[in-house]
Amino acid sequence: MKYLALLFANFRRHRLRTTLTILSIAVAFLLFGYLGAIRNAFSMGIEFAGADRLVVRHKVSIIQLLPVSYESDIEAIPGVAEAMHQTWFGGIYQEPKNFFAQIPVKPEELFTIYPEFVVSAEQKEAWSRIRTGAIIGRKTAEKYGFGIGDKIPIHSPIWPSKGGGTWEFDVVGIYDGAEKGTDTTQMFFRHDYFDENREYGEGQVGWYVIKVADPDRADAIAKQVDDLFANSPAETKTETEGAFVKAWADQVGNIGAIVTAILTAVFFTILLVAGNTMAQAVRERTRELGVMKAVGFTGAQVVAFVLGESLLIALIGGGIGLTLAKLLTAAGDPTGGALPIFYLPDRTLVLGVAFVFLLGIVAGLIPALQAMRLDTVEALRRE
Amino acid sequence: MVNWFSQVVALIGFNLKTLPERKGSAAAAAFGIAGVVAVLVGVLSIGQGFQRAMVAAGDTDRAVVLRSGADTEMTSILGREEVRIVSDAPGVARAEGKALVSPELFVIINLPKRSTGTDANVAMRGVEPAGFGVRPELKIVEGRAFAWGRNEVVVGRGAELEFAGLGIGSTLDLGASRWTVVGIFEAEGGVAESEIWTDAAVLAPAYRRGDSFQSVLVRLASPGTFQNFKDALTADPRANVKVVRETEYYAEQSQMIYLLITGLGTIIATMMGVGAIFGALNTMYTAVASRAREIGTLKALGFRSSPVILSILVESVVLATIGGTVGALAAWALFDGYRAATMNWQSFSQVAFAFEVGPRLLVNGVIYAVLIGIIGGLFPAIRAARMPVSNALREG
Numbered sequence: 001m002k003y004l005a006l007l008f009a010n011f012r013r014h015r016l017r018t019t020l021t022i023l024s025i026a027v028a029f030l031l032f033g034y035l036g037a038i039r040n041a042f043s044m045g046i047e048f049a050g051a052d053r054l055v056v057r058h059k060v061s062i063i064q065l066l067p068v069s070y071e072s073d074i075e076a077i078p079g080v081a082e083a084m085h086q087t088w089f090g091g092i093y094q095e096p097k098n099f100f101a102q103i104p105v106k107p108e109e110l111f112t113i114y115p116e117f118v119v120s121a122e123q124k125e126a127w128s129r130i131r132t133g134a135i136i137g138r139k140t141a142e143k144y145g146f147g148i149g150d151k152i153p154i155h156s157p158i159w160p161s162k163g164g165g166t167w168e169f170d171v172v173g174i175y176d177g178a179e180k181g182t183d184t185t186q187m188f189f190r191h192d193y194f195d196e197n198r199e200y201g202e203g204q205v206g207w208y209v210i211k212v213a214d215p216d217r218a219d220a221i222a223k224q225v226d227d228l229f230a231n232s233p234a235e236t237k238t239e240t241e242g243a244f245v246k247a248w249a250d251q252v253g254n255i256g257a258i259v260t261a262i263l264t265a266v267f268f269t270i271l272l273v274a275g276n277t278m279a280q281a282v283r284e285r286t287r288e289l290g291v292m293k294a295v296g297f298t299g300a301q302v303v304a305f306v307l308g309e310s311l312l313i314a315l316i317g318g319g320i321g322l323t324l325a326k327l328l329t330a331a332g333d334p335t336g337g338a339l340p341i342f343y344l345p346d347r348t349l350v351l352g353v354a355f356v357f358l359l360g361i362v363a364g365l366i367p368a369l370q371a372m373r374l375d376t377v378e379a380l381r382r383e
Numbered sequence: 384m385v386n387w388f389s390q391v392v393a394l395i396g397f398n399l400k401t402l403p404e405r406k407g408s409a410a411a412a413a414f415g416i417a418g419v420v421a422v423l424v425g426v427l428s429i430g431q432g433f434q435r436a437m438v439a440a441g442d443t444d445r446a447v448v449l450r451s452g453a454d455t456e457m458t459s460i461l462g463r464e465e466v467r468i469v470s471d472a473p474g475v476a477r478a479e480g481k482a483l484v485s486p487e488l489f490v491i492i493n494l495p496k497r498s499t500g501t502d503a504n505v506a507m508r509g510v511e512p513a514g515f516g517v518r519p520e521l522k523i524v525e526g527r528a529f530a531w532g533r534n535e536v537v538v539g540r541g542a543e544l545e546f547a548g549l550g551i552g553s554t555l556d557l558g559a560s561r562w563t564v565v566g567i568f569e570a571e572g573g574v575a576e577s578e579i580w581t582d583a584a585v586l587a588p589a590y591r592r593g594d595s596f597q598s599v600l601v602r603l604a605s606p607g608t609f610q611n612f613k614d615a616l617t618a619d620p621r622a623n624v625k626v627v628r629e630t631e632y633y634a635e636q637s638q639m640i641y642l643l644i645t646g647l648g649t650i651i652a653t654m655m656g657v658g659a660i661f662g663a664l665n666t667m668y669t670a671v672a673s674r675a676r677e678i679g680t681l682k683a684l685g686f687r688s689s690p691v692i693l694s695i696l697v698e699s700v701v702l703a704t705i706g707g708t709v710g711a712l713a714a715w716a717l718f719d720g721y722r723a724a725t726m727n728w729q730s731f732s733q734v735a736f737a738f739e740v741g742p743r744l745l746v747n748g749v750i751y752a753v754l755i756g757i758i759g760g761l762f763p764a765i766r767a768a769r770m771p772v773s774n775a776l777r778e779g
Binding site (some may be wrong): 016017020021023024027028030031034038059061062063082090096097099155157160164233235237243246247250251252256262263265266270271273276277280367 | 408410415418419422425426429451453454455457458490491492493496498499501502503504557558638639647650651654655657658661662664665668669701723725726728731733
């Protein structure tokens with residue numbers, strides 16, 4: 001207990017310097033937290049891609065449509081558990097900057113293929129009854145204040161409705177994500193409603209998502225799908241959802257990588273400067289450490305004492321920084337919609353805590369060891 | 384007053400001369416600020432570069448005509464008849480009796496990125512001869528132009544650098560058709576350089592577009608005739624179109640990426656700025672503390688508080704300016720001209736661009752550093768000035 005009192009006494013000696021050091025460490029770890037969230041956002045949730053899901057698209061480009069008849073052909077392939085089609089609706093809610101994805105689907109297939117979208121039984125039931133029904137992800141629903149029973153008008157420049165008007169949907173459900181990284185910014189509505197009311201393109205869909213029974217056979221099945229449609233007017237390219245998402249993430253591109261590289265450099269720069277200040281604080285006290293040894297503290301005790309102080313500083317600073325990062329990233333995407341999956345992943349937090357300890361130990365240990373090796377008499381002579 | 388002034392000059396000179404004795408902590412502060420400025424300038428240069436590519440594409444005496452309700456070429460469709468109505472509209476520039484209007488097709492194809500090998504959406508544009516006429520900035524720099532009526536393409540410089548398999552002589556397989564690359568073009572760094580160009584008459588049947596187009600690019604007789612041109616078309620009951628200035632069209636498309644980058648950049652720079660202020664405060668407080676006796680002596684000799692404050696502020700600002708300049712120059716050396724590509728969400732296709740560290744960005748970086756220096760120096764300076772003489776003399 002008396003050591004602790006000594007520790008805190010020391011801590012308060014250069015109160016200002018200690019505070020500033022703690023604050024700069026806090027800033028470093030706040031940045032570190034953001035770094036994790038940004039990296040994660042740019043990878044677009046790739047780790048949540050289903051290993052048992054394949055994406056089938058037109059070989060020339062994803063904007064070209066595929067016939068709706070492919071679904072039954074794909075489902076006839078052995079090893080395919082379920083196939084569904086999706087289409088990019090590209091709708092605008094009120095104004096273009098309100099961006100979220102809307103996709104027409106067959107409801108029962110959606111929940112089979114994406115078990116991570118969680119909706120209550122009565123909401124599912126309502127969706128099967130109401131033709132104009134739509135379910136919306138929690139994040140988007142909260143952002144625009146959509147609630148069950150609301151009618152929302154959406155205008156699609158790609159798919160004008162018959163008569164050229166705006167589409168109208170009834171919100172019948174709000175879905176949650178089974179996991180933290182599940183994208184809950186999308187809206188799903190019924191394909192039958194879409195197909196009957198679009199001005200053109202009937203019988204054509206954007207792309208297919210397949211659920212395979214055995215993920216180990218995913219690549220073989222992908223090849224079978226492409227072979228099936230080879231030399232047809234609409235040839236396909238099939239890949240795992242992971243590969244598909246990765247290609248998208250790569251399209252957004254090196255920007256994510258560059259921001260990450262820059263932030264990493266900054267993080268270590270700040271740590272270096274803060275660590276140097278902490279080490280400096282110990283070096284200044286060489287004489288005191290000598291006194292401690294002279295009055296009977298052992299070398300190990302002196303080391304532990306110095307280490308304890310630098311660990312305490314690192315822990316307070318790092319704790320503040322990581323907590324702030326957690327709070328600020330929870331407020332959501334700082335860019336207003338460009339990064340739908342924006343949160344602080346747990347592994348970043350764990351890594352952050354590890355860095356906190358590393359900083360505390362490295363910054364304290366070196367000068368502490370130097371001080372310990374010093375002859376007591378020599379240390380006392382220092383000014 | 385003269386006395387006050389000479390005190391200031393004397394103290395500043397004194398502080399700066401003793402700077403080398405404190406080179407450790409001074410270098411740490413300057414280094415920290417250099418890092419902050421380098422990152423600030425670096426991140427913002429991405430946004431600047433992207434916007435430059437989009438802005439360079441626009442010309443104030445050009446207008447884009449789309450189907451009404453469409454916001455990009457992707458979602459627009461125009462018939463031959465509408466193209467004719469556009470050509471006859473008032474305000475259109477003419478050369479040798481022909482209207483300078485270019486009806487264009489816009490499709491997207493998959494090509495692997497050089498850097499990652501994964502597929503990317505690349506824009507392919509089909510034009511008629513007028514396509515070159517309305518864009519005088521577009522120049523073939525290698526190989527030759529494609530021959531009309533043949534499956535040949537020319538490739539923008541940005542696309543050629545960013546995607547695999549676009550060198551002169553290579554072939555592209557698009558569904559049932561095969562195309563040969565015969566030339567490379569440049570367009571003053573504009574977004575067209577990210578595209579692949581070919582003859583609309585050859586592209587249309589390959590994509591079953593019949594006799595329709597997606598957009599019409601128009602050269603106006605002068606920027607001032609835009610309103611006239613727009614009003615005539617909007618009022619025409621035969622044409623269901625919308626007309627936008629080309630500059631505005633591209634400015635709008637760059638909005639999302641620009642916000643993304645400046646949004647991230649601002650957050651990062653603010654947090655780092657705060658971190659750097661702590662660093663600077665630490666350095667200057669240490670500097671003041673280690674000179675407590677000197678400052679006390681000065682005051683005992685009759686130096687007033689304001690010159691003391693000013694001299695410490697100047698020292699802090701000098702350090703920050705050095706750091707900021709080094710940082711800004713480092714960012715310029717590292718990032719200016721760095722090539723990258725990203726997704727233009729509006730047109731769903733890739734835009735290749737170069738990072739741009741312009742003079743304005745450099746100046747802003749240094750200004751930011753100076754601000755950090757002022758805040759970092761002010762509080763320690765005030766503390767020094769407030770220190771009672773007797774205490775100060777006793778310290779050390």
